[in-house]
């Protein structure tokens with residue numbers, strides 16, 4: 001089989017190379033998947049740059065956490081899957097349900113990566129695809145989709161119809177959050193640095209849009225001029241968290257997700273004024289992925305794919321996802 005790989009000590013996605021490896025076989029409790037599509041997440045740039053949680057890769061590794069495909073064989077003792085099933089990977093292979101269990105994550109150099117023609121995962125790290133999606137659409141969900149789902153519908157302040165949500169920027173997590181929140185009967189306010197992207201976001205059903213470049217105090221603007229929100233999908237981090245707190249109305253929640261804007265030192269005082277809270281999100285469990293997929297099927301949600309590339313163009317796909325034209329999810333399709 002062919003796989004894209006990053007070398008030990010990789011410092012950027014320009015180091016990606018294709019390798020031919022022996023076809024893997026599933027051991028006891030394992031599932032062999034023929035991968036048909038993958039998607040790129042912001043964390044995949046950090047892995048390639050040697051800046052993810054484990055630091056630089058210690059050995060060559062197959063990248064990407066997000067992929068979907070078809071089961072081609074199962075090992076002894078596997079009960080939930082059989083040949084022919086359409087499945088996706090689960091970001092944390094061993095976090096099945098219940099409280100967080102953040103072990104090795106797919107594509108981080110410690111667990112298998114999905115950017116390969118074949119991959120073996122433990123049964124605990126496999127989730128049935130949403131029935132209504134094709135492989136490319138399903139490949140958008142394991143990281144970005146589950147994160148958005150966890151932020152919106154898990155935890156003590158899960159959204160209810162009529163709530164208001166603020167999503168930051170037009171990236172994968174934010175656009176899936178917009179689609180999920182709209183399906184749940186919520187009103188969405190969205191920000192972006194680009195007027196052109198804001199137009200597309202309005203077409204997706206955002207009630208209000210704010211350009212965070214031309215309105216630098218967008219948080220206060222949302223909180224005071226637009227009436228505030230019950231939830232913020234906070235993908236910026238230190239540089240945006242204070243404004244996200246300012247956007248809350250009473251008893252809202254900032255779902256703390258990202259690091260796109262790492263410089264800054266937010267003053268948490270804003271939470272006092274609204275009896276608000278902040279909840280850390282680290283993707284989610286396989287059970288959350290199943291609940292998300294059920295909601296996707298029930299509501300006819302189609303994850304938005306901004307650009308598609310073939311297996312041979314994986315480096316171009318990374319470059320696109322990293323660049324200014326990136327919108328929602330970037331997908332790599334395999335034969």
Ligand SMILES: NC(=O)c1ccc[n+]([C@@H]2O[C@H](COP(=O)([O-])OP(=O)(O)OC[C@H]3O[C@@H](n4cnc5c(N)ncnc54)[C@H](OP(=O)(O)O)[C@@H]3O)[C@@H](O)[C@H]2O)c1
Nearest residue numbers: 042147169170171172173192193257258259260261282283
């Ligand atoms: N904690 C978790 O479990 C978890 C899970 C998934 C992702 N994340 C994190 O969440 C963040 C988003 O991930 P992603 O995969 O969705 O990223 P992505 O698809 O690469 O999104 C990039 C987009 O984010 C927007 N952006 C960049 N800087 C911004 C800023 N200062 N304020 C507002 N928007 C900004 C830009 O949108 P415009 O071009 O429209 O301005 C950019 O196009 C990353 O930091 C990632 O590491 C965390």
